[in-house]
Amino acid sequence: MTEFLRPTRRALLAGSAGLLAMPSISYGQSDVLKIGHLTPRTGFLGPLGEFAVQAATLAAEQINAAGGINGRKVEVLFEDSVNPQTASSKAERYTQRDKVACIVGEINSASALAIGQVVQREKVLFINTGANSDALRGSDCRRYMFHTESQNTMMVKAAGRAILDQGLVRGKKYYALTADYAFGHDLLRVANKYLGENGGSIAGSDLVPTELTDFSPFLLKLRQGRPDVVICNLAGAQVTNFLKQYSEFGLRFPVAGFGFDTALAWGAGPGNFLGTWPVVWHHLLEAPSAKAFTAAFRAKYNRPPENQGWSDYTAMKVIAQSMNEIKSIDPTKVVEHLESGAKFDISKSREGYFRASDHQLMMEMFAITALPAGQARNAYDIFTASAAMPVSSESLETMAAAKEENACTFPA
Structure with a gap:
């Protein structure tokens, strides 16, 4: 991330x-x-x-x-x-x-x-x-x-609410690319659960080594698989590299992700930054x-x-x-x-x-969506943001995993 x-x-x-x-x-x-x-x-x-x-x-x-x-x-x-x-x-x-x-x-x-x-x-x-x-x-x-x-559940719920509203979940097939380490494995588990519960189905899924810089093999799989939406569960500079190469390949499938940091959008730049992503805060x-x-x-x-x-x-x-x-x-x-x-x-x-x-x-969470390159005001203001989630009438705990879903027993 x-x-x-x-x-x-x-x-x-x-x-x-x-x-x-x-x-x-x-x-x-x-x-x-x-x-x-x-x-x-x-x-x-x-x-x-x-x-x-x-x-x-x-x-x-x-x-x-x-x-x-x-x-x-x-x-x-x-x-x-x-x-x-x-x-x-x-x-x-x-x-x-x-x-x-x-x-x-x-x-x-x-x-x-x-x-x-x-x-x-x-x-x-x-x-x-x-x-x-x-x-x-x-x-x-x-x-x-x-x-x-x-936590990952909060990220998934924030982006998930947004792409549900965009019609990219229910009845849709998704292809997931996931960082191959603890964060990615956990994020994929939470994402599959959320998407499945909301009517999405898996078209394909791959684990991506964290040191990988060339995404060509995975981009070819996406082109052949023709999913309704690409789910990017990558981390850190992986996200920036993937988005740049995705644009270069000319793929047009909608992109969304469940783990993100705004620095990665800035690294990709206007035009390369695509899709809808969750953030815990933005400037x-x-x-x-x-x-x-x-x-x-x-x-x-x-x-x-x-x-x-x-x-x-x-x-x-x-x-x-x-x-x-x-x-x-x-x-x-x-x-x-x-x-x-x-x-x-x-x-x-x-x-x-x-x-x-x-x-x-x-706390509140947010989803951001990339602006078209021509609408970006500068190198940093390259997205629009959702209203805070949950809304003011909801408990802040709405976004987190319920206690029975993710039980914690503190060691002595």
Whole structure:
């Protein structure tokens, strides 16, 4: 698939000018509070990791300008997670050597699982900002792991509602191309369930190695199979490469996907970006805190933030708000606070909260649809967006997997 204090909720994601300084509280500790940031900086997920690092950096600057965490300056340590083995070893270093207050980040679901195992053993808070696998909220859930990133079920329901409205599901045949790793396998399972329940049928399905760059064999299969819709369950730079090659092949089957990051649309560019996709957030939202975040990110990096950046920024702000509200950095106390139903301004029209049963952030989702090349206003505003899902009359939990569908039993 995808680089962040306030005493009042409305100021949570505002720029530093809108945040009130926190009182200085001395615990006889260092004046610096370390947060470990761990996410892919290279490989097929690297473009998303760059946004994650940039947004976490911005959030830390805003947090420090507002008084830090309990009067202590935040210092973020950044590492490239590369793969699950590296993620595990670096998480251990963060917790055992660097004594971080918490860990933020990750995009790869297998790496997030590895980090979750470390923090459960070390009893250190971890907020997953980019790994979508439902299993991380179900069979592989951990008491010290929380998720600002959406789970696959939420992504599938967001895009699924949109393509249902477009007449691309009921009575239609779909061909799925899926990233061959934990995220993709889980996404395909959820997607098949949703499409099947809503009257769709499978015309074909292939697993695609994450290192693949030439999609010609799969594009030939699509041409021969003539599906009603192509379902793209790829991840990271795979999506950008696929869309570019799809356009070059001149295929005209409608395209939709169930896992996405807006950076991948920008990488494909106007004309190559096609179809309808789910996002957890986008830079065109009108909520005041969303506009403040977008403006601050643009001013610092000369481009808008995308949804991976939003997630890391939000995680940093949630940590700071929580630790300041309870006046403690004790991980177990922070976990209890997050499980209590505490609400946060998350740069959307509705506040979010973490569901105690699985630690998933309950929040609105969106579907975006590519604009024709001639209608794109610039390199970034190349899509239209749906209204927030669920609608205001529905519970936020409507988008997530029901507890009985994805049961979580936290290990002791």
